[in-house]
Amino acid sequence: MHVLILGGTTEARRLAAVLAEDPALRVTSSLAGRVAEPRLPAGEVRIGGFGGSVGLADWLRAEQADAVIDATHPFAEKISRSAATAAAEVHVPLLVLRRPGWVPVDGDDWHRVDSLAEAADALPGLGRRVFLTTGRQGMAAFAHLKDTFFLARSVDPPDRPLPPRLEVLLDRGPFTLDGERRVLREYDIDVLVTKDSGGAATAPKLTAARELGLPVVVVRRPETPSGVPVTDGVQGAVDWLTALAAGRSS
Incomplete structure (x- = not known):
């Protein structure tokens, strides 16, 4: 399976490190390129935009991606919308990985x-x-x-x-x-x-x-694209991929 991970977040890097250990997976992480010296994740890395949903859809076809995990920053609304549109067009499964938001406590x-x-x-x-x-x-x-x-x-x-x-x-x-x-x-x-x-x-x-x-x-953070499954942790993304792989092989 070829898995595309969108984002340079902590969660994206952790996920890439876990998935890169699996020889049955090809892992490509895509970074937006907005930081001059980004922390690079494990596996293959591409830096720069795709050119909107059309460019991303073209990339998914050309690279024969089997799954997309949107692990971008919670406020990277534009790429999240592009990912949802492109994945739907190419019929590639998409998961959103978003860390939980902060919750106020007494005294805040x-x-x-x-x-x-x-x-x-x-x-x-x-x-x-x-x-x-x-x-x-x-x-x-x-x-x-x-x-x-x-x-x-x-x-x-x-x-x-x-x-x-x-x-x-x-x-x-x-x-x-x-x-x-x-x-x-x-x-x-x-x-x-x-x-x-x-x-x-x-x-x-x-x-x-x-x-x-x-x-x-x-x-407040923007809403995630409607109709797309969401997980709040790396293990949830791993479990989603495991279920996806099992469905492909059955």
Whole structure:
């Protein structure tokens, strides 16, 4: 079986490592190429876009893919839609692997919104010194806030346009609780903005914000494509492939 894994997430790399141990599988991981120095998974790797659903469908045919696992970032909505469309067109089974979202606990002061634009709208009433942890894309949503200080953290420099009062931290998770406490105190942060990415690598910022009593603006993740099976862990993806292989051989 030839399995295509979409995404450079932690879960995608873990899945590739597990599947690459199986000699009956050919594993290809596709990375979007948005990070200058990505962490490469086991198995074959391709970097760059497909050219939308049409290009992905062409690739699935040409490479004779037998299954697709969409393990992209929970907010990679465009490639998830393309994967669903292409897999349906080529009649290749598709599974979505999504880590669980974060859940608030006692003491959290979360303000949920549906987009970065809504997050920007919420900020004037919450604080004036913002720790922005939404990645390097989408900064344009905050560029009009002239009186707000932003500390933005991303792996690579953020895309323009940018807010006028901006400092950038180039860093890659996982992050520690002590480190997040230090950042919030050192920069006198009074509000945190994050996407509901889930996972443990970047969760310590939520604990640090709770300890300091800071409000957190949380952007809800988009829905997964309708009609596509979803699992929240690597083992679930392995079990899905095992059942798929058993069905092919029966």
